[in-house]
Structures are given as C-alpha cells and as structure tokens.
Amino acid sequence: MKSASMPSGSWAGRLAALFVGLALAFPVHAQGNLEIDTPAISALRKTMQQRHAQLAPLYASGAVGIAADGTVSLRDAAAVPLAQRAQANAAVAAENADRAALYREIARANGHPEWEAEVRRTFAQRWLERAQPGWWVQQGAAWSRK
Amino acid sequence: MNPVARWLFAAALVASTAACVTINIYFPAAAAEKAADRIIDEVWQLREGAGSAPATPPAAGDAK
Numbered sequence: 001m002k003s004a005s006m007p008s009g010s011w012a013g014r015l016a017a018l019f020v021g022l023a024l025a026f027p028v029h030a031q032g033n034l035e036i037d038t039p040a041i042s043a044l045r046k047t048m049q050q051r052h053a054q055l056a057p058l059y060a061s062g063a064v065g066i067a068a069d070g071t072v073s074l075r076d077a078a079a080v081p082l083a084q085r086a087q088a089n090a091a092v093a094a095e096n097a098d099r100a101a102l103y104r105e106i107a108r109a110n111g112h113p114e115w116e117a118e119v120r121r122t123f124a125q126r127w128l129e130r131a132q133p134g135w136w137v138q139q140g141a142a143w144s145r146k
Numbered sequence: 147m148n149p150v151a152r153w154l155f156a157a158a159l160v161a162s163t164a165a166c167v168t169i170n171i172y173f174p175a176a177a178a179e180k181a182a183d184r185i186i187d188e189v190w191q192l193r194e195g196a197g198s199a200p201a202t203p204p205a206a207g208d209a210k
Contacts, residue, residue: 012151034174034181048189106181118173126182130192 035109044102051098054091064092065136065143070103070124071096075136075143099123 036045055072058064063079064072072095074080080088103123107115128137135146187193 012154032174032177034177036181036185045185045188049191052189052191102185106178112173115173115178118175119178122175122178123182123185126179126186130183130186130190132190 034106036106038105038109040105041102041109044098044105048095048098048102051091051095054087055095058088058091059132059135062136062145063088065138066127066131068124068128068138068140070120070127071099073138075138 035041055064058080059066059072061079063074063076065075067073072092074089074092077085077088103120104113104116106119107113128139131137131146133146136143137146
C-alpha cells in the first residue's frame with residue numbers, strides 16, 4: 001500500500017488539509033439562503049399559488065382562518081353557502097397537505113429533515129404576521145380578526 | 147504511523163465530529179424567515195414579480 005511507506009510528514013499535511021477543509025465548510029453551512037428552488041418545492045409553490053384564488057375569498061369572509069400551527073382552518077363553516085361547503089373543505093385539506101409537504105421538502109432539500117418542525121414554526125409565524133387586514137388569525141388558541 | 151501522528155489524527159477526528167454535531171443542531175432562523183417570506187409573497191401574490199407571473203394579468207392599479 002502506498003500510504004504505509006509515507007513519511008510521517010505527509011500526515012501533518014493531511015491534518016492541515018483536514019482543518020482547512022473544515023474551516024471552509026463552516027461558513028458555507030452557517031450562512032446564506034435556504035434552498036427553496038428544487039422541483040418538488042417549486043411545484044408546491046405553484047399549486048398553492050393557484051389555490052389561493054379559491055382560498056382568498058374564504059379568508060376574507062372569515063370562513064377560513066390562518067391557524068397558529070402553520071396550517072389553515074375552516075373555523076366558520078356556516079359562513080360558506082351549503083352548496084360550496086364540500087369544496088371549501090377540500091381546498092382547506094389540500095392546502096394543508098401541500099403546506100405539510102412544503103415544510104418537509106424545505107427541511108429535506110437543505111439536508112436536515114429534522115428541521116421540519118422549525119421550518120413549520122417559522123412559516124406559521126410569517127403567515128400570521130403577513131395575513132391581510134380582515135382575515136382571521138389564531139394566536140395561542142384564540143381567534144381574532146386582523 | 148508514529149504515535150504523535152496517530153494522536154493528532156484522533157484529535158482531529160474528535161474535533162470534526164464535534165463540529166458536525168454543532169452544525170446539525172444549528173437552525174438558520176433568519177434564512178428560514180427570508181425563505182418563508184419569499185414563498186408567502188409568491189403564494190399570496192403580495193409582490194409583483196415575486197416568482198412566476200400570476201395566471202391572470204394584474205389589474206394596473208394605482209400603487210401609491
């Protein structure tokens with residue numbers, strides 16, 4: 001084997017290379033943007049954007065609210081005409097499935113599936129903060145109108 | 147390899163393992179918030195030109 005005959009000096013070289021490599025790897029991990037442009041994430045963003053046309057009137061009427069856990073919730077079914085209730089329910093369910101997939105995919109795309117819960121928490125907070133006036137938002141367990 | 151090199155190598159292994167653990171528990175909160183805002187802009191269409199263009203042409207409203 002080649003390495004067996006190497007002088008010990010080459011070990012110092014390897015060590016130096018190892019430390020240089022670590023020093024370079026650190027900032028790459030520690031800063032920058034999260035990856036959100038994978039095909040899976042882009043597809044989710046697109047379907048969620050298209051679904052928003054259906055959900056926006058439900059947010060405005062208060063039928064659907066922005067929940068504290070990063071989902072949306074049919075909080076007042078009576079605000080939806082009976083004929084459209086099933087459709088609203090389906091839209092809410094589909095939206096929540098996409099959101100769960102989005103949080104999972106973002107964590108995965110960045111090499112840390114265990115970040116999913118924190119990604120969800122971050123999104124939950126941003127959805128609430130950026131909800132438009134008149135929409136219903138959930139803080140703690142209580143619902144209030146923005 | 148001689149004992150000193152072996153010891154140094156072991157120390158480097160321990161150090162790099164510790165570094166990996168440190169990286170693993172670190173969640174980039176600021177980057178996550180930025181990513182969330184970008185996606186929310188796009189999904190709720192809060193900002194023109196954020197992501198792909200909306201399917202319907204935006205009404206040329208007065209953005210004062």
